[in-house]
Amino acid sequence: MKKCLFAVLCCSMLLLWSGASEASPAPCYDPAYFTPEKAARIRSEAAAQLPGLVREIDRLRAEFEALNAGDEFFNDRMRKRFEITGNLIRFIRRELAGPSTDAAMFARRGVRDLRAFAAYFKDELAACREANDKSNLRSVSVREFGAKGDGVTDDTGAFAKAFEAVRNHPGRKVLRIPAGRYFLAGKAPNRSHWFLPGLENAEIAGEPGAEILFGDRSRMGIFLSKSRNVTVRDLMLNYTQPLFTQGAIESVDEKTDSFVIRLEPGRPEPRSGGSVCQTVDPETKKVVNDASGKWIGKVEALPDNRYRLTVRRAFQNPLTGGLKPGQVFVMPFRYDDTKPLFLHEGAYCTFRKIRVTKAPNLVFAPH
Structure with missing residues (x-):
């Protein structure tokens, strides 16, 4: 549904933009193939x-307004998307009145997008009602299952047990993470x-001062x-292992x-492959652009914490x-x-007020 909505938003915005121009661009659809009869049928x-569809959107908008959800993030998201559907409806009506083949095709595309919006609103409203239903709430803390939160003890087992305790609960679920620094070894x-596979209608809520430390930079954090x-x-989410190494060029x-x-004292050994490397002026502490943009291939260890690095690719020549x-x-x-x-393959999932200061890649990624 997320991918579908993304496509709808993109297509709808393209259509709205294409109709806003005062210029007369070349036809998008070949009139030789889309005959006047075919365009008229479309x-x-x-x-x-x-x-x-307009009546359905109006009904869903009224349902949203009557829901009176206390979640402003949800309310703002829904208001903006209902506003988009209003613009889309006006666009469709305008294109239906147009004589060209493009107008007919754009109108049909808009109707399809409107149908997808209606399906999305139904699911989103249902998810909101589930989230607001506290009649069958199950709330647990990771501390109840042995989590220490001391930044040293591996709390992986406690977190897994807390998840299993709520996983199959039929109602609303809340997994609380009290203040502390919880180390997960990976x-x-x-x-x-x-x-966390198959989790539905749930909230993973950190309390003030809650931080999760991930011990293996080659593994996902929360999946x-x-x-x-x-x-x-x-x-707060952070990785504990060093995410870079550095040393003075000899x-x-x-x-x-x-x-x-x-290498500087305490820095980890360099490794081949990986990402583009940078060079810094030790006096100004600024990146030296002409000496940066390099990828390392072979790494050879030498005596006295020294390493010979072979450049396999660079922006410069040599x-x-x-x-x-x-x-x-x-x-x-x-x-x-x-x-x-x-x-991975999620729907109506939200990440809020997540802070990350140390990570080996992008903070968040959907798939």
């Missing part, structure tokens, strides 16, 4: 379907730290899979496309261009498949 079908299924109507809110060998760095002794070379540890929050 226009007639769209005109016949529109009144019923031993949950599906390369995650906390795997929601095939979930519906779930809100995750008021949490020498540069243009002939072998390599250079030697001495590959070591711009590198000079004394500069600080910075190598980030990014993982394309790692996100603190990952949503």
Whole structure:
């Protein structure tokens, strides 16, 4: 449904934009294929379907207003999307009155989008009613299942038990995370730290001072899979492992496309592959653009915490261009498949007031 709504929004905005121009662009649809008879039939079908859809949208809008949900985030989202449907209805009516083949096709496209909006509003309103129904509420805290929240003890088992305690509850579910720093080592299924499959009509609520620490930068943080109507809110999420390493450049060998760095004390070893690296001037603390934009291939360990790095790709030619002794070379540890929050095949899920200061990639990604 999320993908469907995204497509509807894109198509509808394109149609609204295309009708707003005063210019007369070339036809989008070939008049030779879409004959006047075919265009007339398409226009007639769209005109016949529109009144019923308008009544349905009006009914759903009235239902939304009567719901009087106390969630302003939800209210604002719905108001804006009802406003879009109002604009879409006006656009369809205007195109139905137009004589061109394009007008007929745009009207039909708009009617299809309007139908998708109606289906979305029905589902969204149903999800809101479920969220507001507290008659069968099950609320648990991860502390009840042994979570320590001391930033050291692995609380993976306690978090898993808390999820299982509410997973199959038929009503509204709330998983509370009190103040504390909860360390999860990264031993949950599906390369995650906390795997939540099939969760529905639930809220994962952090209390003031709640932070979850992820111990493995190569794994997802919270992984929601095939979930519906779930809100995750008021949490700090961070990874504990270093997300970069750096060291001073000692020498540069243009002939072998390599250079030697001495790592700063306590920094992790560099690794081959990974993301684009940057070079920093130690005096100004600013990125040296002419010496940045490099990807590292071979990494060779040398004595005294030194490493020879071979550049496999760079924005410059030669590959070591711009590198000079004394500069600080910075190598980030990014993982394309790692996100603190990952949503797989979810619907009506919301993330609110989530703070992330240390992560190996994008904070959130839906799939």
